[in-house]
Amino acid sequence: MITETHGIAHALLGNLTWAALPYVRAWRDPSLSEIIGAGAGSMVVLGAIALFALITWLGKWRYLWTEWFTTLDHKKLGIMYVLLAGVMLTRALIEAMLIRTQQATAINAPGLVEPGHFAQLFTTHGSIMVFFMAMPFLIGLINYVVPLQIGARDMAFPYLNSVGFWLTAAGSALMMASLTIGEFSTGGWSGYPPYTELAYSGGVGPDYWIWAVSLSSLGSMTVGINVACTIFKFRAPGMGFMRMPLFCWTSLCTAILMIFAMPPLTVVTLLLAGDRYLGMHFFTDGGGGNMMNYANMFWLFGHPEVYILILPAFGVFSEVISAFSSKELYGYTSLVLATTAIAVLSFTVWLHHFFTMGQGADVNAAFGIATMTIGIPTGVKIYDWIFTMFRGEVRFTPPMLFSIAFMMTFVIGGFTGIILATPPLDYMVHDTLFLVAHFHNMLIPGTLYGMIAGYMFWFPKAFGFRLNERWGRISFSCWAGGFFLAFFPLYVLGAAGMARRTQEVFDPAFRPWLYIALFGALVLFAGLASLFIQLYVSIRDRAENMVPIGDPWDARGLEWSVSAPPPEWNFAVIPHVGNRDAFYWRKRNHGAYVRADQYKDIELPKNLMCGPVIGVAAGLCCFGLIWHIWWIASLFAAASVLTVIARSFQRDTTRTIPAAEVEAVDRRWLAGAHASRPVPRQQEETSLNQGLAEGFEPDRAHGLA
């Protein structure tokens, strides 16, 4: 499909030809498969044009640039991460529906798309869901919540935070570009060579995968460093490790996993690039190359990655279950130990991703047992959450519903995981839809439900108004029901021997199961659509659902002790922490909503254009590499390095918020708090909820009197 070009055209445009555009391909060969490809490309292009036009029409470019793109505020970066995740989730879910439609219609028939196109679909679906949906989503939540929970003003490295976001965004942009210029890899999200080597995949597909993933892994590594340093060094006075909210613990473990697990991914993608660009022989068939090095290193990243995806959700569930049961977290210490145990064990099990690739029974047995060991700390967590609910004042709010659905569904997924962790059984079902069903069974409840729950739980904190609970419940019903409909048939199909990544199916007996799975995919999409409707309805009705005081759920961590949305500087005065659940304790002991004795000037980082500049330059550099346009690649590689250097010469990097302004903002909010009516838990989903919880007794003597 990709032709090598020569001469001047090659110097200028590399391997880029007209045939790279899906529209041209669809024009030359108007098959349904090509038209779907061109349609998807058009959606990206038209969407981008519409977005640009809308922003221009609204005259919002300057606002976006100064308030969002160049910001170093962890809260805004967190929101942008989640927004990015939402966009990518939409694309990858549409692809999931296409995958299911293909298999349901291609029973002894060609179906919608051609094999190559189908392979691109499952590759982009997987790559996006892991690297550009789940990762940005959880990083976004961590970014927003962790500094607020530990009583910090920002992350340890705000500039690095911005760079990390823009690198991830650049990777996402490459994923989108592959829809309209060229093609994507057909080698699956794990990109196994030798199939992804030049000998078998000559086009630009694997190069898109390599560079998009490299950008993402680089971004994630910076996030890991940043989050770990923030938690180690910027906890408020008194906030000992065992007083941190559990979400901070899971974020810390996630960050440490990122620090150690991202390098293998970076190494493996760059070595594959060495093979493809420089003719090296790491994973090639000839030249002594050994694909097993790829498998080992990829999963040395890939397995900890599973826990990078799941641990933050465990943290969210811990916060949500405790808040909506009005109880302190049961077995806090055991939850912390379980989290750290999972983080350590996650590095000991990577081989179970390739039991069938010839290491022999002894090695397989050792890794099988190690794998099953992870079930123990995970089981501890499930019991802790159940006991947290026990005799609590449980309210079935949407985040709580997601948490409960998670616990039940995740346990089932864990059982099928035990099946797969047993090597002889794995030989039976590996590479079938059984595996697909299993990891979706872990990642949809274990990551996505957690992310959605976190989004709904902290949304009022970030924007100052609650999300519509009715649409939240509708969305929950779709996500929960859709999951079972879409993936339980896959267990049956997998056990019956249907291979994964199959473009055409030859056994009519699979038909009913594939139909159910397709229906489930549609229900899941309805779940996503209702999330968007919920957002729209909530913004429309925001005046009735304002919670400016900032504590709509009578929750426990420090993040609820500030206004909603919080001021740019998070805390007027850095709090001193004497207990676990610091804010909850203060509410019950006349310590909340108290004016500070003295306000001080606050230094915040100035906005910085380096993040977006480095992101754009790195993205263009990778684009040049993908298409072998060497002048673009070198020009923009130089541009990003020079930006970093130029930034190091900048000395005037902070601005000061005067104490008077801090005090004025704080006093206005405190006055609001003392004028508001506390809301009992039974009414927290009504417009009476202004973000002040009942049970709190304003102490007039210490208040504004």
Add this chain to the structure above:
Amino acid sequence: MSSGPVSPALRHAGLNLKYASREEAEQIESDVFGFWVFLMSDAVIFALLFALFGTSLEATVGGPTLASVVKLAPAFIETALLLTSSFTFGMASIELKRTHKFTRRHRHRAVGWLLLTWALGIAFLGMEAHDFVTMAGEGAVPDRSFFLSAYTVLIGTHGLHVLTAVIWLPILLMQMYMFGLDRPLKVNLIRLSLFWHFLDIVWIAIFSIVFLQGAIR
């Protein structure tokens, strides 16, 4: 800004510079801590490349072997250059460390040591480049075999790191003349010194695992 004396507990393991205040010391401590964490992550990269190199030793496909590509004499000189550069960076650090009087004279000495470090780094890179060219002349090119790919990437990654440090150093010297020894510069000098010593440690591993192994094979 409180400006009490800096307690020893606040001082990180590494280069202690003159701190204006407790707050500055704390800030520098956390900034440098972040770099330690980065180095841990970077160390994982080298660990993987060493592992890869280990699995590649037999994969020569009839081409040059480790014994045939390794030349101990240049490797020895390169090692000497790099270790000496770490020593000279250490001397620069001592000059920068004068906590009570960082005079013009001290600055000149520090700059002198840093320039010497820089020259040693460049000499190292020059010799390494020469090695690769010689190897290419003998047909030991990275696309010849898995072994040569792994060899090139392991040593080349270390070389790229040294190149980064060699680009970084004059930038910091320029900033020293433009801004004096201010906080960002202190942080970056500490980071660069850590980076430099880290690369030294990696090189010692390379010397032992690659060159010595090649010599005894």
